[in-house]
Amino acid sequence: MSVTRDQIVAWLEESATVLMANKELLTQLDSAIGDADHGINMARGFTKVMEKLPTVADKDIGNILKTTGMTLISSVGGASGPLYGTFYMRSGMAIGSKEELTDEDLFQLLKTGADGIIQRGRAQLGDKTMIDAWLPALDALRAALDDHAGTVAAVRAAVNAAEQGVQDTIPLQARKGRASYLGERSIGHQDPGATSTFLILKALLTTLEDD
Amino acid sequence: MSVTRDQIVAWLEESATVLMANKELLTQLDSAIGDADHGINMARGFTKVMEKLPTVADKDIGNILKTTGMTLISSVGGASGPLYGTFYMRSGMAIGSKEELTDEDLFQLLKTGADGIIQRGRAQLGDKTMIDAWLPALDALRAALDDHAGTVAAVRAAVNAAEQGVQDTIPLQARKGRASYLGERSIGHQDPGATSTFLILKALLTTLEDD
Amino acid sequence: MKKLINDIPDVVKEQLEGMAVAHPDALSVHFEPNYVYRADAPVAGKVAIISGGGSGHEPMHGGFVGMGMLDAACPGEVFTSPTPDQMYEAARAVDGGAGVLFIVKNYTGDVLNFETAAELAHADGIKVQNILIDDDVAVKDSLYTAGRRGVGTTVLAEKIVGAAAEAGYDLDKCADLCRKVNMYGRSMGMALTSCTVPAAGKPTFELGEDEMEIGIGIHGEPGQKRMSLTSADEITAMMTAEILDDGPYSRTVREWDRDNAEWVDKSLTDAPFKSGDQVIAFVNSMGGTPVSELYAVYRKLAEICEARGVKIVRNLIGPYITSLEMAGFSITLLKADDEILKFWDAPVNTPGLRWGA
């Protein structure tokens, strides 16, 4: 099965919806080990994305993703702005002018985006960041695709892995971002950025399931 | 009867004693319509006077008074410092090298001193200042001396007039000093400076009565 | 009380010691009696400008000692006027032969102590004059009272007259200029919080979370009225109106007659601001208010002045005449003619105010 341009647009819309629905949760998580603004930042960014989307909804997927990245970069600020912004910019560049994606394209989209985050933020697995959601999700997705699971099933596997990754951030001591200033006091709290990453992947699943 | 140099020294010592004994009262009166430091200021000043006095106790009266004035001026600050300082400076100049005072000398001492305060502070009767204690006291002293009352009796009359003058400051609205910023809110409070003037005159009476 | 201090009796002394080690090129500090003086004093042939008052208003006055401003500053205890021996000794130390001008904020204590100092200096053969600053429009009636307090205009007068002395003005011309600056300047202050005198240990007055005090002086004394806290724009509009709408102001000041060695009364009346006036606008923090908030105030002040036809040609924004850590601000407007502007722009090099050098 393939993922259409309209489904990508629907994914971004669904992402905005779930992130805003979880604004309080993300901010509250950030207040424990950060500066209590992650939900506010993500909501501000995706509100802007929703304003921009109509102007590019009929363009190719690369264009849509790059516009999303640029919009996040220029509206969020903080650490998550350039990180998520880079995710969409890089994935957009990888996909280029395609208007429909194979499963392999979808994997490349997510993989290139996540690699961009790693390159930018230099976080490794276990640093208590969004990377702790992205990497397990990508491994699960890769494995599922190799087992010739369908798109939806593969993405579901990725989402479940991300959810587990979020849980796994709780016992970690932060080594990147604001939380790292807290040293040991960062242990025992769930990472807000990993949580928002899980929500974005869940939004993708919801979108694909709808069809 | 005449007032000796030793009695002048005793008067200054007695003044220090009563002013320190009434430090709280004077400060509390000042806190109502000023800046809550009159008792502190007078105590600081007369403590210094007590330190200086032994070095001049054997000099002439003018010298003793001028030293007292200089000491107050250089240690009190605020409004009362230069005012009381001027009182003793001027009275000292008036008395000069005398070592014993006639009743008339005593009147001149107080009169010249009070005139100095008026000249310096430009307050008039009824402005709610120490002048409201000095002027009635001088009038009473003058009258008593003209009636050929004895020194002690004349000074007692002056003290009683001063005490009445202090009471009369209560209904007044201040027109000089810090209290004047309060306008009508200064009405209903007893003036701290008038009170300290009364205490100084009372100290004179106590000293003369002791002999 | 949360302050960076050691023993309370040492507060002023230790702060002065800090100034002395921090700014040896600009100033020195003499103790007992306490005064801050220009490192290169006495400057031969130059009129010496001296000011002083209670401590707690830093950088005023000690921070304004240096080239182009004050030759000496006499700090009293916190919020208590200094004693005449401080001003007298300072005058002897910095008089360069051209005489000494005392710039005095109009509080009875300051006035009387500076007058005594002037008499002592005169007796020593030092040419001396006292000029009062009484610019606080929050104090209304004046005819039979101690009159208006000296506040923000003091800073501007010290800068302008200091530059004039540097430029060779003689004592009388410095006095005339200082008198003019005082008559051209008007101020109004407000507080968001009280302040705590170290010796007292508790705030001078209490203010509720949503209250503010309008028309305060600079000693933590309560002001003209207490109101509920409102927006920066409304507060600025209200205070600017108090200044611009203030009518003619008359008072009698006492100045020194050198020839007859006596004090003479001078009756002075200054005119209200009018459309077409050029002004120096001074937005001052009372100590605890950060400069960022002052810019919000300045924005509105500039808008109002423009609407009223009052042209702001220079400005000064920051904490210059403070009340310890009090949060709040004051606005001073000074009508500026060419003479005032020339000396405002002249170089100044002090720890608290510096440009052109």
Add this chain to the structure above:
Amino acid sequence: MKKLINDIPDVVKEQLEGMAVAHPDALSVHFEPNYVYRADAPVAGKVAIISGGGSGHEPMHGGFVGMGMLDAACPGEVFTSPTPDQMYEAARAVDGGAGVLFIVKNYTGDVLNFETAAELAHADGIKVQNILIDDDVAVKDSLYTAGRRGVGTTVLAEKIVGAAAEAGYDLDKCADLCRKVNMYGRSMGMALTSCTVPAAGKPTFELGEDEMEIGIGIHGEPGQKRMSLTSADEITAMMTAEILDDGPYSRTVREWDRDNAEWVDKSLTDAPFKSGDQVIAFVNSMGGTPVSELYAVYRKLAEICEARGVKIVRNLIGPYITSLEMAGFSITLLKADDEILKFWDAPVNTPGLRWGA
């Protein structure tokens, strides 16, 4: 919350508007995206120095825009890093052909947004370099973390590198100097009170009447440890020791390789202070602490440095890098060689820092 503000969403915008009307000769302000830039920018042939970060630290950075210091400053929301389009647009506006140096305080958000801006500027053919400031000794371990925060040294770096650019240093020499200043500078901060972010409406943390927070950053974040309030001398001694006793510090920073258009890691280790070092001493108010108290701190700091054989050759005392109205202070010591001193002494003319001009 007691502040001189209007509507909370307008706080930063209105403060910038105030700066623009107050200092037209020195700077201009561009809105959407927001950046403050030198009135005479671009200065042809001069390397442009740009900094930025969250608002709430005034006068830093906007108040340091002008001759001899910054060409542009990019203010984010209060305590939130600015977005790359601000730095990118600012770079385009002030690049005089000699390239742009971004001075970046080491916070993940600032670092990443400035890196993105650098890539955008590079893509436009603008020569660009990013240098980090990470001088806060309160943050200990660094090897696998975000490392030390950028605090007081930022102000000194902006002054010194700004003067070097004015003197004709090219981009690489400016970057080398800035890197050196960062490696020579160390800071430590403390708070007597918390501060209130307007959007939050309540203090970021609570402190008891006799408590203080040691080792704070500049965003009202809690510090290294909480202690009971003690004397200015003891606090100063403790903080100075943290700085002087701090061992060698190693970290990996990422700088831009213009030729290969990629980020390269640089491992830097700086040496502790030692007897015989000459330093610039910077005693900074966090906003609510009046300068008078800073002098009590400076007095003790000077005494300790002298005892440790560390020679203070210059100083800066006042509110320069603040946390809104927070009461407290920070100490920064910067090892000063001849190059650093020469550019420290060079003329600077900005609203927040001015001398020699």
